[in-house]
Amino acid sequence: MFETIEWTSAGAVRLLDQRRLPTEEVYVECRDAAAVAQAIRSMQIRGAPAIGVAGAMGLALAAQSIGASSFEEFYAELSRQGELLRRTRPTAVNLAWGIERMQRCAEQQKFLPIPELVRTLIREAQQIREEDIRDNQAIGAHGRGLIPDGAAVLTHCNAGALATAGYGTALGVIRAAHAAGTRLSVWAGETRPFLQGARLTAWELQQDGIPVTLITDNMAGHLMQRGEINLIIVGADRIARNGDVANKIGTYTLAVLAQAHGLPFYVAAPLSTLDLSLRDGEAIPIEERDPEEVTSWAGVRTAPVGVRARNPVFDVTPHRYITALITERGVVRPPYDTSLAALVEAQ
Numbered sequence: 001m002f003e004t005i006e007w008t009s010a011g012a013v014r015l016l017d018q019r020r021l022p023t024e025e026v027y028v029e030c031r032d033a034a035a036v037a038q039a040i041r042s043m044q045i046r047g048a049p050a051i052g053v054a055g056a057m058g059l060a061l062a063a064q065s066i067g068a069s070s071f072e073e074f075y076a077e078l079s080r081q082g083e084l085l086r087r088t089r090p091t092a093v094n095l096a097w098g099i100e101r102m103q104r105c106a107e108q109q110k111f112l113p114i115p116e117l118v119r120t121l122i123r124e125a126q127q128i129r130e131e132d133i134r135d136n137q138a139i140g141a142h143g144r145g146l147i148p149d150g151a152a153v154l155t156h157c158n159a160g161a162l163a164t165a166g167y168g169t170a171l172g173v174i175r176a177a178h179a180a181g182t183r184l185s186v187w188a189g190e191t192r193p194f195l196q197g198a199r200l201t202a203w204e205l206q207q208d209g210i211p212v213t214l215i216t217d218n219m220a221g222h223l224m225q226r227g228e229i230n231l232i233i234v235g236a237d238r239i240a241r242n243g244d245v246a247n248k249i250g251t252y253t254l255a256v257l258a259q260a261h262g263l264p265f266y267v268a269a270p271l272s273t274l275d276l277s278l279r280d281g282e283a284i285p286i287e288e289r290d291p292e293e294v295t296s297w298a299g300v301r302t303a304p305v306g307v308r309a310r311n312p313v314f315d316v317t318p319h320r321y322i323t324a325l326i327t328e329r330g331v332v333r334p335p336y337d338t339s340l341a342a343l344v345e346a347q
Contacts (some may be wrong), residue, residue, distance in 0.1 A: 005165060022200070043194065276341065329343050
């Protein structure tokens, strides 16, 4: 019913401005890499897989504008603009993954004439988008059996079509189960301070006709204690080699609560979110955004003037709290350091 991000016939990147949801469905067009970088930085587009696609399309836009006569000159400028895109958000590894894939494509096709190389890069960016949608659908197919009939599922932040090129990861599992006839309902945590759960997840699920109830983030433990939550499914922004997961701030709290109440805790993510270069989650960089996002909302101040605030955007959930990882190639269980490596080697 909507497109998170797409390449237009006019050679621009069109994306849904997620800051305007749920009250307005507004699309913006980016015509150069700088505009895509600003869209990522300002969270017009967000979600690890989605910004991976955005990074790739941003480089395709950059390629269109590079006036170079040699591959070396072309690639130097492409790399410079890729670094500008990469710096916009440091935690989600998909962004770097998308940019690096585009750069590899350029290197592999270095003997093409520059105009044909540009067209090749545009096709590669479009292919990355299409693959992301297929991967999300595969994640849903692999994960839907983990949701029993009649289950009440808690999710956090937004790991739906809005966080990807389409369909979603955590919400993709929920969508697939719902489409298969599983009776389920969803608890959506509001996700302070940017309210992705309230503004985006609730909106997506409403559009799909999937029963959803919004709660504040600090209600989850109460509902678990009362037996009103059966399992938790979240997305991920980076997964270390040992299975530690970086995701939206508050995920770690939910994982600890889930273990305390004996509830399954699942993470749904494509393999592009895996970072085998990191031994564990301690090495994952954690982005901190403007504290004003905590002290104000929609231009209205909610805290005393001058009060200090912190705004870490992600936290790291140790692998021991994670029941299973749901990927496009199947459900992965502990020990993750061997099962994840085996999954990647099998590609």
